[in-house]
Amino acid sequence: MRIGELSRSTGVDVDTIRYCEKAGLLPPPTRAPNGYRDYGTPQLERLAFIRHCRALDMPLAEIARLLDFVAHPQADCGDINQLIDAQLARVRARLQSLRALENQLAALRARCDTGHLAADCGILQELVSAAHGEACACHAAGAEVGESSR
Structure with a gap:
């Protein structure tokens, strides 16, 4: 084909x-x-x-390793288990980072009710303050995004 x-x-x-x-x-x-x-x-x-x-x-490097195991079926599968364990650890770290991001966004969202002018929006005020280097209340809700995977 x-x-x-x-x-x-x-x-x-x-x-x-x-x-x-x-x-x-x-x-x-x-x-x-x-x-x-x-x-x-x-x-x-x-x-x-x-x-x-x-x-x-x-990752492609790990796929290449798995393909090597497919080509050599008599090899011990302990390394395959370690490879999957490492991938599982990466996924768990990403989930933890995403939970921290969720907490930060929820804290940011709590800064404003609907029905206000944009000039009075707590979300925008918080984001502008953070852009100027001021403390951001949303970061008090959790760790920095990506911190858990460092």
Whole structure:
């Protein structure tokens, strides 16, 4: 199949398919006599695997490691568990950061009721004050955004 068919079959953009080839994540396809790439089942299956891993927000370097395990099924899976544990830790850190962001936005939102002029809006006043380096009440509601993942 041609690259467009592979793209439609997997839901992966053509540019991403080419990137995966260049990065060595996708085995090179055979070439038809006219020079076009001719993708088959191996590329389709591997691209579906890559797409699933990316849906889990896994970095390409870790996907490459997992693909190595797929190619060597007799290897011990302890490293696979460590890889997933590391990804889980990254996700948990991001969740913590997002909760802090939620708290900050809620505190900011509490600064203003509806029905005021923009000049009297507590949200805008708070944001302008913070832009001038003054203490922002919304940061009292939680840690700095991203602080938990540092």
